[in-house]
Amino acid sequence: MSVRRWSQDARLSIARLPGLSGGLGLGRIPDAPQQAIRDLWAGDPAIGARIMKGEMHHRGAICPVSVVSVPAIVVHGSNGGAGNGAFGGAPGSAAGVVSPMLRAHAQGFTWLRDLRALNTDSARLRARALVAEWLQRPPNDATARSPDVIGARVAAWLMHYDFFAASADDGFRQRLMARVVIDGRSLMAVLPSGTHDHRTLSAFKGLLACAVALPEQGALLARYMRFITAELGRQVLLDGCQTERSPYAHLVTLRELAEMRALMQTGQIAPPLSLAAALDRMAPALRALRHGDGGLALFNGSQEEDPAHIDQVLMLAARGRAVQQALPEGGFLRLQVGRSLLFVDAGPPAPPGYDALAQAGTLSFELSVGRERLIVNCGASIAAGWQEAMRSTAAHSTLAIGDRSSSDLVEAAGAERAGISRRPAHVEIDHKQSGEAHWLELSQDGYKPAFGAVHRRRLYLAEDGRDIRGEDFVEADRPCAFSLRFHLHPDVEVSIDAEAGGVLLTLPSGGKWRMRLEGGTVTVEESIYLGRGAPRLSRQIVVAVAEPGANPVVAAPPVGPDDAPVDAQNETQAAPGVQAVRWALSSVD
DSSP states (O other), rough: OOHHHHHHHHHHHHHTTTTTTGGGGGOOOOOOOOOOOOOOSOOOOOHHHHHTTTEEEEEEEEEEEGGGGGGEEEEOOHHHHHHHSSSTTTTSSSSSEHHHHHHHHHHTTHHHHHTEEEEEEEHHHHHHHHHHHHHHSOSHHHHHHHHHHHHHHHHHHTTTTTHHHSSSSOOOOOOOOHHHHHHHHHHHHOOSSSSSTTHHHHHHHHOOOOOOHHHTOHHHHHHHHHHHHHHHHHHHHSOBBBOOOOHHHHHHHHHHHHHHHHHHHHHHOOOHHHHHHHHHHHHHHHHHTTTTTTBBBSSSOOOOOOOOHHHHHHHHHHHOOOSSSSSSTEEEEEEETTTTEEEEOOOOOOOTOOOOTOOOOTOOOEEETTTTEEEEBOOOOOOOOOHHHSGGGGGSSSSSEEESSSEEOOOTTTTTTEEEEEOOOOOEEEEEEEEEEEEEEEETTTTTHHHHEEEEEEEETTTTEHHHHHHHEEEEOOOOOOOEEEEOOOOEEEEEEEESEEEEETTTTOOEEEEESSSEEEEEEEEEEEETOOOOEEEEEEEESTTTTOOOSSSSOOOOTSOOOOOHHOOSSTTTEEEEEEEEEEEOO
8 A cells, every 4th residue: 555545544534533623623513504605506496306206317317316325226227218229239227236427426415406496395304304314324335435426415515504404403403514524524635536537626626615614624725725726737628628528527627616716705715826727718618519509519428418507607617708719639620610510529538547438439520500410429328228338439420340349448337437448549630621611631540459440531511511521431451341320310300312312311490411422331220319318219320331342322422522622632432451431411402
């Protein structure tokens, strides 16, 4: 055991002694918070109503409310009657163990805001009863002891103290405040922790909430100030993206930082310069990761999220409406021409330690037209089974060789975190622009170890945004069977246009786009969309290639238009040893 780990464990053991009043300079245990702090975010009364009925719901997963006090329970998936999935038997509603992320949500008590949103005495009493049950039988599992869960829990208790605790009896309030002080000491002992993804900021926020609500505990604030700047340096990249390359993690990080600044304003504490700088960089980057409907792009564990909530986070985080135009550190391309908005995942998965949300979606893209999504990735879920399926390459609008993903995925087991065990070693991008037209040359070598293959993708976005063309190549020593997928939003209607050739896609507004493809066998198949939590049936266009020179089913024009870069016009045939699929997506007048 390292000296640092031994010292941390010793501090933690001392911090958890409930009868200690003077250790570590923390002083006495108060009868109530000395400074009221409030939750900035509105709760969801619909979720609160489900909690009242005994059901916990979070990011597409459901479990009984008893998860707050029972270490291991059975949970039912939330397939919503979708049946078998689109990726070779995705899960149905079979029972399984509660996922670590769902258990962390339950143990974090942030759902108190949803009960509060009901604005009823019965909701108040239900919240008090659940907290009392937890205090009487606190779980002793790794999730409940995780610094991020402790931080979320203690902050939620303090922010909603007036809702569920202020009118309670003396015994309840004394037990609650004793636990708050113990948890504050625990956070001071373990921070900085060994993990540094977005969840770590929940621990820092909890430490700061204790410091503001209990100003006599001066050592808590000193600990926060000592380490927060270094943590922000690890979490926030130069272009404002969050290190995990996940729009969802980006939103949560920005939300935590906005709460930290509000807490400091309440406590009349001067915030560190690093906090203000992080907020100023992250807000424009988050705006850049939104589709026209206001929701998030679906990369690396992200769902759409509530646009109104995103607006509120941005309003409290930073002034102005600037949108970051380039995200090179984050590895995303955002091209907006006319009414078309194209997102491309042009970077490798997040580095080890930051890859719990990472998906094998390298070189995938999403496309929206105005406020309507057209081409999508399938989204994310924390429900058992769905989580694994959504991380696969097949759940993304890109190319997959065989039944393999471009990265090897490590799934969460028990309290262990998910991650990536093998990722592309090289992801390359060349972006050229002529006027409003864009040409992208992309490649990734994630299939090199298994197949000796490299995936190259060329994309062209016309200057009016109404014509998008692509070529996908597999360069390998021997032919490979592969599939190219274009997942469609559930609201998009799909039909085969036998007369004009191609697949006709109709948006809810009535706008029509025609997709033509060549280089393989083209089919329209079922897909699943988890962009809003519960699974929704959708469709996908699949081009299957078994060997070089497969006969096309639907023809496409050459990719290089007259105004494309010169080198693109000259390449009309794939080189020897290269398999190619060409496609075009055009707006229909």
